[in-house]
Amino acid sequence: MTITIDPVYTGFDIQLxxxxxxxxxxxAPSPQGLITTIEEGASLRREDLLGQAASTDPIITxxxxxxRETGKDPSRYRPSSESLTRRVISGKDLYLVNNVVxxxxxxxLMTxxxxxxxxxxxxxxxxCLTVGNRDQxxxxxxxGPINLTGLPILCDDIGPFGSPFSDSLRTAVTPKTTNLLFVLYGLNIDAAFVESAAEMADTLITTFCQQD
Structure with a gap:
């Protein structure tokens, strides 16, 4: 399995x-250690933003x-990181799904x-990372059904399955999942920051989602 980037992105002013x-x-269900880490992370995120809107975070911006560059209104289709941040700064806890998710x-949330x-x-x-069209x-x-027009999306031989807005049911992580692909959508984000986020992901997944 390889991941490529559609040449369509050369026409956009986006650092990828x-x-x-x-x-x-x-x-499995998240262990208490992960739940505590999530609660601590949410508290830190609230302190970081000090009552400001999630959209003011420089990475989310x-x-x-x-x-906007690919043609999607981010006020109607918010990046998933913004939706998580909005939920936390409103005083709500993150949904608990399973240890991987x-x-x-x-x-x-943290990055x-x-x-x-x-x-x-x-x-x-x-x-392939491409941009959704009106038929997808x-x-x-x-x-429910998501209009992918103008969204950055991941596609395989079957069709689209992932985006930085919301992912598909087809490739969702379930209790039967044993092999995980973890993707960070570094759109307009410095490579060093994406690498730092990847290191965080590696630490969390190896700590909380693998057998001893």
Whole structure:
């Protein structure tokens, strides 16, 4: 499995640094250690923003600009990292799904970078980061059909399955998932910052999502 970037991006004013990690995982409910880490991270995020809107975070601002560049209104289709941050600064806890997804949400919350967690065994062939067109949709996780027009999206031989807005049910992480693809959507983000976020992801996944 290889990941390529569609040449269409040469026509956009976007700095692209896509991070991709693969892991063997054991999916389970999040242990207390991870839940405590998430709670501490949410508290730190609230302190960082000091009552400001999530969209004022400089990383989220850059992601929003990338959405505008590819043709998607980020006020209607918010980057997933912004949605998580908005939830936390409103005083709500992050949803707990499973250890893998919860690690992904924590990385996204703490860095501002949208991430995707995908079941490798449901991906067909190679992957390409492209831009959605008017004929493309998929069933989003908890969202129903998603209009992919103008969104940065990941596609395999079957079709689109992931985006920095919301991912598809087709490649979602479930209790049966054993092989994980973890993607960081570094749109307009410095490569060093994406690498730092990848290191955080590696630490969390190896600590909380793998057998001893």
């Amino acid at each position: 640094h896509l991070g991709a990690l693969t892991f063997e995982v054991e999916v 850059q992601i929003r600009e990338a959405f 919860d690690c992904g949400n924590l990385v996204s 501002g970078i949208p991430v995707g967690c995908y079941n490798v065994d449901t991906i067909a062939g190679d992957i 949709t998929y069933e989003g996780i908890g969202r």
